[in-house]
Amino acid sequence: MPTEKINILIVEDESIVALDLAAGLEKDGYQVVGIADNSEEAKELYNSNKVDILLMDVNIIGDKDGIDTAIELLQYRTVPVIFLTAYTDAATVNRVKHLQAAAFLTKPYNITNVRIAIELAISNFALTASQPSPGKVIPIEQSTERAVPESTEKETVLQMNEYIFVKNNYVFVKIRLADLLYIEADNNYINVITAEKKFVLRLSLSQLLDKINYKPLVRIHRSYAVNIHAIQSFNDQEVQINKTELPIGRNYKEEFLRNFNFR
Incomplete structure (x- = not known):
């Protein structure tokens, strides 16, 4: 699940x-x-x-x-x-x-x-937590990209080993990092997409990526980061995940292809 x-x-x-x-x-x-x-x-x-x-x-x-x-x-x-x-x-x-x-x-x-x-x-x-992959509280600071307004209440995302915990209403929900499909930026929010559910968080894509320690989560566009293990197919312009086509930005293409050891 x-x-x-x-x-x-x-x-x-x-x-x-x-x-x-x-x-x-x-x-x-x-x-x-x-x-x-x-x-x-x-x-x-x-x-x-x-x-x-x-x-x-x-x-x-x-x-x-x-x-x-x-x-x-x-x-x-x-x-x-x-x-x-x-x-x-x-x-x-x-x-x-x-x-x-x-x-x-x-x-x-x-x-x-x-x-x-x-x-x-x-x-x-x-x-x-003093484990090999230590857990950490992820405070959401201001960022130059799609910065969250100071008047907006900041959200907290937690990472603990292979899970992140995100708020759903007023309780934390546990999401296995390997089960993330992709993350989509939407103005001052991001949509965290899994196979079964979407979570909306009040922070920028850059803020989340800077704090989460999960190498398969790769940025492919200003507005998208994908779990490379969830990719079904891709070409020079887009990737397909769960029948959804996501664009590959020109500035992110080279770094994206490095994950596949392309020369």
Whole structure:
């Protein structure tokens, strides 16, 4: 699938709270991969699903609490953790600090606060991830080409390894870079095209290309960049992707052909 929902695991011992939270997140467009109320069940769900965000209640059923459980889970795979708790004592806060938690929400919380915490968790994790292809927050600066007016609200695009995260309404949607077909400039906006969907972002084409680290994404025209792996055919004047013909600009032709080792 060109676009994927962000997968969230909820570990919460109050079933009504957990189900209500899951319903709200799924309504927003997130995918809840499971709900656990104890450490063993949480580990089973975590290891059998591709979890992007972990919502962890500090007080859960069993000998291990949510903090100890999070420590174990993060040894398998590092993801942002948002802790949920009714207790804000200094000892609990200090234990959470050592884990560099993405957020710490006290009960009772509402879906708006959780939504904001998830967005911040993704942003901060993309910025600090220490992986071979480090994630990064992509701030959108002003550019001389099709610059976004200062009065226009800037958008944030995130890259984390082989994915970018873009805003769709008020939630992030995960797009695999390899599934991008092409990007089209449209005045102060760009259209990010996949096989199944189009995303409209408020920034220039140059701004996005300067920040995304993905070599197959090549500019062929002032208004177009294409994923060379998605090209079905091309000639001296245009390329065809998904039955759409896109022009090759004179100033971009030589650089485009270099991707095919043409001499």
